[in-house]
Amino acid sequence: MSNLEPTRVLDLGSFKRVAFFGGIYSNHLALRSAIDRAQALNVDATFALGDFGAFGPHPDRSVELLRDAAIPAIQGNYEESLSSQALHCHCGYTDPQDNRFAQLSYDYTRENTAPEHKAWMGTLSLQGRLMLGTTRVLLCHGSPRRINEFLWRSTTSTAFIEKLLRDCETDIIVCTHTGIHWSRMVGPSRGIVNVGALGRPANDGKTHVWFATIEQAQGDMVTAFVPVEYNHEALAAEMESERLPPEFVETIRTGYWTTCLEILPAKERAAGKW
Amino acid sequence: MTLEVPEGRTTTFPKAPLIALDTLWLQVAGTVCNLACTHCFISCSPTNHSHEMMSRREVERSLAEALPLGVKEFYLTGGEPFLNPQIFEILEALLKEGPVTVLTNGILILKRQAAKLGALSESSDYSLDLRVSMEGFDAATNDPIRGAGTFDKIVAGILNLHEARLNPVITVSGAMNDAGAAASRERFLAFLRGLGLDRPRLKIMPLLRLGAEEKRTRGYAAWESLQGVTLDDSAARSLVCSSGRMVTSKGVFVCPILIDSDTARMGVTLADGLRPFELSSRACHTCYVDGLSCRT
Numbered sequence: 138m139s140n141l142e143p144t145r146v147l148d149l150g151s152f153k154r155v156a157f158f159g160g161i162y163s164n165h166l167a168l169r170s171a172i173d174r175a176q177a178l179n180v181d182a183t184f185a186l187g188d189f190g191a192f193g194p195h196p197d198r199s200v201e202l203l204r205d206a207a208i209p210a211i212q213g214n215y216e217e218s219l220s221s222q223a224l225h226c227h228c229g230y231t232d233p234q235d236n237r238f239a240q241l242s243y244d245y246t247r248e249n250t251a252p253e254h255k256a257w258m259g260t261l262s263l264q265g266r267l268m269l270g271t272t273r274v275l276l277c278h279g280s281p282r283r284i285n286e287f288l289w290r291s292t293t294s295t296a297f298i299e300k301l302l303r304d305c306e307t308d309i310i311v312c313t314h315t316g317i318h319w320s321r322m323v324g325p326s327r328g329i330v331n332v333g334a335l336g337r338p339a340n341d342g343k344t345h346v347w348f349a350t351i352e353q354a355q356g357d358m359v360t361a362f363v364p365v366e367y368n369h370e371a372l373a374a375e376m377e378s379e380r381l382p383p384e385f386v387e388t389i390r391t392g393y394w395t396t397c398l399e400i401l402p403a404k405e406r407a408a409g410k411w
Numbered sequence: 412m413t414l415e416v417p418e419g420r421t422t423t424f425p426k427a428p429l430i431a432l433d434t435l436w437l438q439v440a441g442t443v444c445n446l447a448c449t450h451c452f453i454s455c456s457p458t459n460h461s462h463e464m465m466s467r468r469e470v471e472r473s474l475a476e477a478l479p480l481g482v483k484e485f486y487l488t489g490g491e492p493f494l495n496p497q498i499f500e501i502l503e504a505l506l507k508e509g510p511v512t513v514l515t516n517g518i519l520i521l522k523r524q525a526a527k528l529g530a531l532s533e534s535s536d537y538s539l540d541l542r543v544s545m546e547g548f549d550a551a552t553n554d555p556i557r558g559a560g561t562f563d564k565i566v567a568g569i570l571n572l573h574e575a576r577l578n579p580v581i582t583v584s585g586a587m588n589d590a591g592a593a594a595s596r597e598r599f600l601a602f603l604r605g606l607g608l609d610r611p612r613l614k615i616m617p618l619l620r621l622g623a624e625e626k627r628t629r630g631y632a633a634w635e636s637l638q639g640v641t642l643d644d645s646a647a648r649s650l651v652c653s654s655g656r657m658v659t660s661k662g663v664f665v666c667p668i669l670i671d672s673d674t675a676r677m678g679v680t681l682a683d684g685l686r687p688f689e690l691s692s693r694a695c696h697t698c699y700v701d702g703l704s705c706r707t
Contacts, residue, residue: 231704233596282431291538292484294509297433300481399612402510403538403578411610 147262149209149276152181152269154352156363157276159186159313160213161203162336163193163246167346168202170367171335178363180350184265186313187213187278189258190246191226192336192385194375200254212261213278213314214285218243219250220259229285232399239397241382266307270353272326275307279314288312288331290319291404298329309351309358316340316394317405318347318362326358335365338392340401340409344369345392425642426687427652433483434655434706435473435681436667439465439501440489441660446516448557449627450584452619452694453671455490462670463660464490467497471504473658476681478508485511486655486706488667493519499527506535512707517543517568517579518561525568529575540707541579542614543569548602566606573608580707581611585618617701619668619694631693640699642690650698651705656684667705668694 156175161168175183185208190196203210212220214227226243230236263284265276280286281301298321301310310329317340318333332349333339339347345364352359373389384395393410394401401409441462444455453459474485485505492498492513505511520528520541532539543565546553550562557565572579581603589595596613603611618624620631647653657664662676663684669675669692677684690699697703 233593289538291536292510294483294537296478296508297481297483300431398610403532403540405538406610407576407578 145262145264147209147211147265149184149265149267150182152267154180154350155267155269156180156183156348156350157186157311157313157330157332158183158208158335158348159318159332160188160191160316160334160336161185161199162188162191162334163196163199164336164346164367164372165193165195165198165202166369166372167335167365167367168199171346171348171363171365172202172206172208174363174365175348175350178350183208184267184276185210186276186311186332187211187261187284188215188313188334188336189213190215190219190250191242192381193372193389194379194381196246196250197254200250200257204257209265210261211265211276211278212258212263212284215243215246216258216261217263217284219247219255227285228397229279229287230397230400235397235399238382238384242385245379245381269309269351269358272309272353272358273307274309274311274351275305276311278312280312281305281310285314287315287400288329289315289317289402289405290321290331292402293321293329295321295323298323301329302327311349311351318349320349320360322358326353326356328358330360333362337388337394340394340405341392342410343392344390422638424638424689424691425640426689427642427647427650428687429656429685430648430653432477432480432654432656432681432685434486434651435477435482435484436486436488436655436657436705437465437470437473437501438462438489438657438659438667438670439470439487439495439498440492441465442490442670443494444490444516445494445518446491446558446561448623450556450618450624452621452624452668454622459490462490464495465501465658465660467500467504469660470501473681474505474508480681480685482509484509486514486667487511488514491516491519493524499531502528502531502539506531506537506539508537510537510539512540512542514542514544514582515568516557516561516565517541517545517572518564520568520571522571522574525571525575525577528572529577532577539577541572541577542582542707543572543579544582544584546584548599569608570606573606578608578610578612580614582614582616584616614707616705617697617703619697619703621668621694622671631696635693635696637690637695637699640690642699646699649702649704651703652688652690652698655706656681668698
């Protein structure tokens with residue numbers, strides 16, 4: 138009983154310390170700050186885990202930043218959908234209210250992403266593999282078995298993580314898609330890291346966003362979640378001038394999620410305001 | 412009974428693969444319930460012992476089998492789970508290993524039980540969700556189905572959970588007219604906000620025309636069948652039976668709906684249930700066509 142889909146996997150090489158960017162959601166101002174911050178941390182390389190667009194304004198700006206900085210990237214569900222001319226983002230929501238906002242977000246992003254960038258998205262791999270010292274790391278967007286699977290801290294059992302690691306023949310799984318960062322080690326140098334998102338705050342009432350670094354230090358894996366401050370007021374103003382939903386703007390200004398709430402598990406939802 | 416097969420269809424039923432054992436369903440209360448709802452698809456009642464309650468030991472046996480298989484989450488149902496005298500011990504054991512959702516009518520959740528549930532939730536890294544079933548905005552719509560006086564008691568249970576900082580998911584079935592319509596949904600959410608639930612959560616379930624519901628309205632018609640249907644990957648993946656199994660006191664069943672069907676019993680242990688299932692039950696039509704997911 139294996140549940141892994143055949144997939145396109147990119148071999149990314151071998152490193153000591155790397156940074157991972159989760160969903161960018163068109164937050165080009167946070168992405169600019171994150172690129173600078175990662176450079177300041179002297180990482181060997183930075184990787185992007187998909188969902189460059191959504192939610193925020195001017196989606197091409199984030200894609201151009203990523204491509205100019207030559208940051209290796211894999212597809213998220215947005216890139217998969219945009220590059221295949223899909224009419225929906227395939228985020229994986231099940232509630233009508235969640236889907237209504239997801240569609241507003243996707244329609245805006247689809248209309249405002251250049252064909253050349255959509256074509257580039259279609260060339261990206263679905264997953265990547267790299268080595269951190271002797272530790273095998275698998276990069277994916279949602280989960281190794283499904284691009285839009287939500288892996289939340291409070292609903293991902295340790296038994297399930299163990300199974301994914303076994304099935305994927307890897308030591309560490311790095312993912313995003315939920316928008317809230319967390320990690321759990323299930324053994325020495327074995328575990329999962331959800332790197333969170335650069336696109337919107339982590340539903341904690343703070344306006345900053347997050348990326349993650351992982352390094353091998355003294356024979357063990359060390360994960361650090363890095364807060365990224367950026368000019369969130371400037372982003373909110375851009376979103377307003379693009380007539381994006383006021384609910385999205387409120388999230389950027391307050392740090393609390395106002396949409397796509399029904400997909401949140403009980404604990405993650407209780408941490409927010411709505 | 413002879414089925415007419417539309418032109419171009421085969422006479423076989425599709426098979427749903429078990430892609431992964433993500434969800435372990437546990438019929439902890441068996442078919443024993445404090446209510447006898449007129450739409451219950453397994454006809455639960457105070458006197459229905461066709462499936463007995465599960466002891467903590469039985470639950471732990473299933474848990475021990477499920478963990479190496481990579482189980483992701485647990486769902487507890489019945490009957491009414493809070494009739495099980497060991498329910499809190501069962502919850503404590505499961506919450507050490509993964510997230511738990513309990514399907515309840517809420518009536519037995521008094522302030523003391525709600526406080527215990529709140530404490531269990533607080534002390535676990537995993538989410539504890541309570542899913543409370545009701546049938547309408549008022550006693551006039553709810554009570555004819557769930558029993559006289561139940562509306563007020565269900566609302567009291569919901570408020571007790573809210574007070575204990577648990578935010579229950581309210582489940583409404585298709586027994587409430589137009590439950591699935593957008594306007595009904597908004598009206599129900601407004602009703603829940605009116606109760607004081609500031610972040611109301613709502614799940615609407617289609618009716619299953621089995622058990623008591625067959626007598627209340629009707630059973631499945633001959634055309635409600637998956638005979639000849641080809642199941643693509645996406646459809647297979649969305650079925651509850653492609654990612655979970657149900658354990659009751661009688662053994663392992665393919666899903667939480669078909670525990671009264673002999674053909675849906677897959678064996679004694681979870682290992683017996685790790686195989687595809689032929690979707691020949693009429694209720695499979697509801698899952699496939701209406702997109703029913705028993706998960707929250």
